[in-house]
Amino acid sequence: MPTQRFLITGGSQGIGAAIVTHARKAGHQVVFTGRKEAQIKRVAADTGAHGITADVAVDADNARTVDACVKHMGGVDVLINNAGVGYSADMGALDVNAMRALFATNVFGGVDLTNRIVPLMKAQGHGDIVNLASTSGMKGAKGGTAYAGSKWAVRGITQCWQAELRPHGIRVICICPSEVQTNWMGKTGRNNPNKLYADDIAATILAGLDMPRRVLWPELAVFANNPWKED
Numbered sequence: 098m099p100t101q102r103f104l105i106t107g108g109s110q111g112i113g114a115a116i117v118t119h120a121r122k123a124g125h126q127v128v129f130t131g132r133k134e135a136q137i138k139r140v141a142a143d144t145g146a147h148g149i150t151a152d153v154a155v156d157a158d159n160a161r162t163v164d165a166c167v168k169h170m171g172g173v174d175v176l177i178n179n180a181g182v183g184y185s186a187d188m189g190a191l192d193v194n195a196m197r198a199l200f201a202t203n204v205f206g207g208v209d210l211t212n213r214i215v216p217l218m219k220a221q222g223h224g225d226i227v228n229l230a231s232t233s234g235m236k237g238a239k240g241g242t243a244y245a246g247s248k249w250a251v252r253g254i255t256q257c258w259q260a261e262l263r264p265h266g267i268r269v270i271c272i273c274p275s276e277v278q279t280n281w282m283g284k285t286g287r288n289n290p291n292k293l294y295a296d297d298i299a300a301t302i303l304a305g306l307d308m309p310r311r312v313l314w315p316e317l318a319v320f321a322n323n324p325w326k327e328d
């Protein structure tokens with residue numbers, strides 16, 4: 098793949114930081130976002146990517162993010178909608194405002210940012226958009242009203258964007274990872290070599306983007322092959 102201009106949301110840790118690292122190692126230009134300034138600075142220093150403090154749930158921050166991409170890279174070829182948060186609650190105990198806040202990041206944030214980037218991609222006649230959903234968005238589960246609901250929404254929205262954007266040369270790819278051993282929801286220290294790492298998801302995304310432009314992988318579920326093995 099020739100050098101591309103990446104915008105990655107939620108690049109300050111986990112899967113997003115791994116995508117920043119893989120994209121930079123492949124020689125691409127990268128702008129990434131997050132809310133925690135110290136972690137953003139660390140990833141930026143480690144990778145040479147341009148990190149900005151921006152909350153994807155805030156429309157004005159998304160406007161600023163697009164401006165930063167135009168200023169630092171002259172535009173965007175690849176948008177990775179990765180920023181996401183979790184919240185689990187059974188019905189009867191669900192805090193609907195917590196669910197609204199989750200949707201503001203997991204669903205409306207990516208929609209608002211993409212709504213701002215698509216005109217640039219249409220004007221240049223190409224682009225790639227990668228949406229991070231989850232296997233939680235493929236099968237409902239106890240406590241999953243908010244999180245699984247948001248990831249089902251991301252999958253459905255992805256299909257709408259594919260229908261709209263394929264004729265403009267823009268590919269939209271949905272990635273649905275199973276459990277990945279990041280610090281997701283405070284789960285630190287997981288290191289089972291048989292379970293997925295953030296690097297596995299980054300490598301999968303780069304592989305999808307690396308396909309010839311006539312090829313579209315509309316949706317990829319990514320599982321660990323044998324996660325039950327303990328060593």
Ligand SMILES: NC(=O)c1ccc[n+]([C@@H]2O[C@H](COP(=O)([O-])OP(=O)(O)OC[C@H]3O[C@@H](n4cnc5c(N)ncnc54)[C@H](OP(=O)(O)O)[C@@H]3O)[C@@H](O)[C@H]2O)c1
Nearest residue numbers: 107109110111112131132133152153180181231276277279
């Ligand atoms: N880990 C898993 O098992 C798993 C499985 C399937 C799908 N996923 C999905 O993969 C994506 C990344 O997950 P992860 O495991 O890497 O999680 P993570 O380690 O918690 O990282 C999440 C990233 O998103 C950023 N973020 C969260 N809210 C944001 C907001 N409003 N604006 C900007 N950045 C925001 C965080 O940065 P700040 O804290 O600095 O804002 C952080 O960089 C998420 O969409 C998640 O739903 C994860």
